[in-house]
Amino acid sequence: MRNIALKLMYVGTAYHGWQIQKNAVSVEETLEKAIATVVGHGVKCVGAGRTDAGVHAEVYIANFHTSSTIPCDRLPLALNTRLPDDIVVTRATEVGGDFNAIGSCLKKEYTYRIYNSRIRNAFFVNRVWFYPKYLDEKVMQSAADRFVGTHDFAAVQTVGTDVRSTVRTVHYFDISRTGDMIECRVCANGFLYNMVRAMVGTCVYAAEGKFPPEAVSDILAGKNRTAAGPTSPPGGLYMTKLWYEEAVL
Structure with missing residues (x-):
């Protein structure tokens, strides 16, 4: 075969x-x-x-x-x-x-896109998270930096998910803005259920002033899903890169 x-x-x-x-x-x-x-x-x-x-x-x-x-x-x-x-x-x-x-698969990259504008764009329906309140991408990046490394990510996993371990290694979590579009690129050796969307929601909460970026470290240590930000909508999430030893890409 x-x-x-x-x-x-x-x-x-x-x-x-x-x-x-x-x-x-x-x-x-x-x-x-x-x-x-x-x-x-x-x-x-x-x-x-x-x-x-x-x-x-x-x-x-x-x-x-x-x-x-x-x-x-x-x-x-x-x-x-x-x-x-x-x-x-x-x-x-x-x-x-x-x-x-x-x-x-050695590692994966997901990209989450937020359209941060006061007026929505009809062509982005189900393709981005339309977020009309201004977000400071620098604050978001400061929060994102706390996710990088090997941690227990139970705080950003959907409650009730059955997995052997909630420990993962995040290689990078980079947030950038081009005009009204914010891109959140995160790479890890594996992801928990809704992990990326909850990480993005947590960075958004930090940008809104719900808690300081430094609090992300304590949120992870507490392993309590309710302490983190919301799970962002699915339409803004894309799988964007995969790594393999064999040449399949």
Whole structure:
């Protein structure tokens, strides 16, 4: 059996996240159906991460096993003719049998976008967090700096999530502004459920003066979700970069 890694992108607005759901349409289900029609048998995809409902991916990796002999350079076009317009496969690569899109991923980057303007933009609906109250990105950065490093991130995980450990390593959390658009780029070795969106919400609260940026360290140490900021809306979140040892990107 060949192991094929697909590089794709998708707009998550119409989907209930990546993972297959019983009563809702997911990216995984939609992709698996398209692959099955191309290779002639059912497949199970492994995705790089569980993006939530409404979250987007500018870059995403999924892999599947197949007995098909279709050349990799023909797979993207064949799949894209069977996929909706909001999911696009850009590359297919044959990888080693042990490659796993999530298990082989070394680190990930998510970018959260905030449209910080008094007037909303119709073209950004479900693509950004429209936030009309002015935010000082320098204060946000000061708060973001406290997340960098290896910490217990229980304070920015959705309550009730079942994981073995809430310790993660954040490599960077950079916040920048271009005009009215604020971008929050965070890279880590892994993320907890809603972790990025809660981190962004915490930085926004710091910029609003709800607590000083320095308080983020105490919030993390306290491991209490209610002490941190809100979970920001899903539409502003994008998976933007992935790292692998194999050349799949």
